[in-house]
Amino acid sequence: MTTPTYVAAIDQGTTSTRCLVFDHGGRMVAVAQHEHHQYFPRPGWAEHDASEIWANTLRVLPEALDQAGLQPSDLAAVGIANQRETTIVWDRATGRPVAPAITWQDTRTAELVDELNRGPSADLFREVCGLAPAGYFAAPRLRWLLDHVPGLQRRARAGEVAFGTVESWLIWNLTGGTDGGVHVTDVTNASRTMLMDIRTLDWDQRLLDALDIPAEILPEIRPNAQVYGSCTVGLPGVPIGGAFGDQQAALFGQTCFATGEAKCTYGTGAFLLMNTGDRIATSEHGLISTVAYALEGRPPVYATEGSIAVAGALVQWFRDSLEMIRSAPEIETLARRVEDNGGCYIVPAFAGLFAPRWQSDARGVVVGLTSYVTRSHLARAVLEATAWQTAEVVEAMAADTGIAFTGLKVDGGMTANHLLMQYVSDVLDLPVERPLVAESVSLGAAYAAGLAVGYWPDLEGLRDNWHQAARWEPTMSDPLRRRERAAWDRAVERTLGWVVAGDTVVPARRFG
């Protein structure tokens, strides 16, 4: 017999915030979701309103419970997964953010990072936190805020303000905020700041010094599955049993507990992660070494990651900026009107190119335009961009680890796109498998929380919850795959070196 209670997960993503409720078999019983606003105040900037995200969190919690006819007391625990690297600083006394949240897609710190990479501490960062300094990580954004919000550096030193990625912000608010809120982060989110020693899992003073970040502003780093505190609002009385960066949560949710197991999550961006066990992989191919998970009293498990910045975000752009479609899924309807891309390719280097190239001076291109090309061809090119970017990170990972892929486990919102999943399988020439819970991010957060309170006894039991829901087999001919690949490569070349000195200078904006 299973316990008659459930576990909830909050998945605070780039485009939306949702709450899912799972039963003991890892089966979803309720889901509530709200999108939040995306602010692009200048080219290269991408912001969220942290207060709106918190308000949406407070909306989805009761909605999800209502749907399943549950009370907070029916929940054994709640876990949190979040968009990573998005940076928030808030006032400990008022509970209000001091500036808009700077999201992981924002490129405003490019110059700061260039400087860092030219300076003496670049190697130190690589050595200690396992990351080559890049504008993708949280610390440069925190430095930017400390520089641009008047008085913030002083207030940080005085302990008046708090820094956190989104999980820290939510946990602090859920546990009481100004009235005793707990200020913590988890190892996976901390591993994306550039400030944590990837071996000891502590903040490193040398890295803090290199960026002049006062330790007083930082949250405490905790394991992924541990009771951090109990909710006083939202889900009153429910223990918060875990937190995870969303991509690591998905790896956990897909039960990739053994070395060599991997998954790719298709959301706003797409992220391929492979469990590397106790090994911190240094990459020759632009992959990132990161913490997969750390359970209390056990050594951490590491992962290697191929990060694609723009996947679903390109569909979103097609919908919102070009107004070609009214909903993201409609792109499949449009794409199906034609047989192929009509010679058109889109490389969405909106924030530069991420893995495997890490070219911050690249910008997006649409190439191969002729008068033959229709919006249906563009729709195809949008979807194909995600598939080819997947192929690039899969190749990089196979080359780095020496582990050949025999298939790809996928999850996330875009896996509802049948045409895309077929194309991914075609270009990889590998079977693509989707698990019975496409919301692996939420499932992973729920697993962590459930493990912390003993709702689930151990990792091995969780494996039994994994079932295959769909499987796509490759159907593309080799010559066609080679031809399309060559065209994609030529398109990528055209994105490189677009931003030249002078372009990126952004006048400082003041908050306050």
Next chain:
Amino acid sequence: MPGSIQSIERAAAVLHFLGAVPEPVPLGELSRMLALPKPTVHGIVRTLVDVGFVVQDPDSGRYTLGEGLSRLGETLDPHLLRSRSVNWADGLAARTGLEVQLGVLAGQGVELLHHVFRPDGSPQRLRVGELQPLHATALGHVLLAFSPAASRLQELVSSTGSTPTSPVTLTRAVQQAFRRGWAVADGTLRPGVAAIAAPVRHHLGIGVGALAVVGPRERVLSVAGDPVPALVEQVVAAAAAVSAHLEDRL
């Protein structure tokens, strides 16, 4: 115009008028333009508000055309339907241990828009895109019962000995599906395979798709050959949950 219905004419006039004016219009102005007493016009606009063709600005009390009107010509995008179904179809497969299919009308057939494998680890083939005959499937019976169709079925080809091949048997099955709000098929497409389906409904309850569990006869039906009540309940609940989520933006 002999035989025309006055209130419909007047409602059409209100809509034309609102469509011609770029700003929200007060009731008095509508009444003046249509040369009708205010209470009459009020009755008409209230009804139009109720059906979603007109909206009233809560602050000024003025009227404009509602979204319901522009949506009239829109059909629900099938892939949006699939996206909205994924979580519920997964949950249905997980809880019942059966294969789940989502189908939509496609000419004389039902097109499988989404397919979730039976969660038992056995090798299975993805059936998305497959066309099945309307008259020989539970999905088809639900679609015939709840979705307005432009054309009638031509010929009722038999797939097994149990396929309804006469218009009378088919009509009876479809009417029963309509009355119950779900359909069951027992070996009508493949021998030994049974299915239970329920409608996914959109505006005004119009059926836009059908959700089904499909499996071996002995898993879907009782010894007496009746559909297992708990399964019927779960299929109907999952289809209703998808219906409820169709309005969310994504």
